[in-house]
Amino acid sequence: MSKKLQGKRALVTGGSRGIGAAIAKRLAADGADVVITYAGNHDGAKTSVAAIEAEGVKGKAIQADAADAEAVRRAVDEAAASLGGIDILVHNAGVAEFAPLGGESLETYRRVFGVNVEGVLAGTVAALPHLSDGARVILVSSVSGFTAGFAGNSVYGASKAAASMFAKAWAHDLAPRGILVNAIQPGPVGTDMNPDEGEFADQIRALTVLKRYGRPEEIAGVASFLASDDASYITGATIDVGGGIFV
Numbered sequence: 001m002s003k004k005l006q007g008k009r010a011l012v013t014g015g016s017r018g019i020g021a022a023i024a025k026r027l028a029a030d031g032a033d034v035v036i037t038y039a040g041n042h043d044g045a046k047t048s049v050a051a052i053e054a055e056g057v058k059g060k061a062i063q064a065d066a067a068d069a070e071a072v073r074r075a076v077d078e079a080a081a082s083l084g085g086i087d088i089l090v091h092n093a094g095v096a097e098f099a100p101l102g103g104e105s106l107e108t109y110r111r112v113f114g115v116n117v118e119g120v121l122a123g124t125v126a127a128l129p130h131l132s133d134g135a136r137v138i139l140v141s142s143v144s145g146f147t148a149g150f151a152g153n154s155v156y157g158a159s160k161a162a163a164s165m166f167a168k169a170w171a172h173d174l175a176p177r178g179i180l181v182n183a184i185q186p187g188p189v190g191t192d193m194n195p196d197e198g199e200f201a202d203q204i205r206a207l208t209v210l211k212r213y214g215r216p217e218e219i220a221g222v223a224s225f226l227a228s229d230d231a232s233y234i235t236g237a238t239i240d241v242g243g244g245i246f247v
């Protein structure tokens with residue numbers, strides 16, 4: 001029996017660890033060839049490519065700073081050349097920094113918006129000539145883009161609100177090509193960005209209905225669904241995968 005993403009060609013940004021590595025592995029397990037990008041974690045990238053290839057599909061890693069539009073364009077072109085086109089584009093690479101209003105610097109804003117917003121825009125524009133008709137674009141947003149939740153979340157939250165708005169706006173732009181664009185907004189997921197231990201984690205966990213952190217694989221399953229034929233009538237949506245946080 002053929003796998004549900006058999007023959008699909010996927011590019012996952014920030015695929016060297018955390019949620020992105022889980023998405024890359026899951027798309028591969030479902031039959032897609034997968035190229036990942038990463039910032040500087042060569043070991044993580046190697047491990048992730050090995051996990052992709054262990055599923056019997058093609059894997060490749062490209063180092064590219066998501067905040068550098070030219071590097072992003074080169075990476076997208078290289079990924080498309082290696083895959084032969086792009087059917088699934090997952091914008092996962094992201095950075096989070098929190099500071100009270102007035103405590104954040106312009107550098108913080110530039111770093112967070114550079115990766116989380118400009119990188120996503122530059123990557124999508126670069127992918128336009130490579131995306132197949134009927135392709136899927138999936139943005140990893142955050143519950144922080146939907147609700148501020150706590151003090152200090154303004155810059156990161158605004159960057160993630162932008163991702164959800166990109167999904168809505170690009171759904172219109174790309175519908176004529178049959179390309180569906182959606183976002184996932186994870187709640188707390190145990191990764192380097194948001195470790196599932198310590199006082200902060202205890203407070204955050206208590207805010208979820210399920211009283212636990214999510215696992216990267218639980219986000220990856222939703223990404224795989226959005227990439228599949230089962231999601232053929234979903235576009236412009238932001239899917240909450242947050243264990244009920246802030247409901």
Ligand code: NAP
Nearest residue numbers: 014016018019039040041065066094142188189191193194
């Ligand atoms: P993570 O563990 O910190 O991993 C971040 C990934 O992004 C790594 O692969 C990293 O590459 C890559 N990356 C970071 N900066 C980059 C840059 N400038 N250029 C290219 N790649 C870059 O984070 P995560 O928790 O898996 O988060 C993944 C996504 O989910 C992010 O967009 C985040 O905002 C979102 N999210 C996370 C949570 C959570 O609780 N964890 C909740 C909501 C949303 P290197 O390994 O090379 O550094």
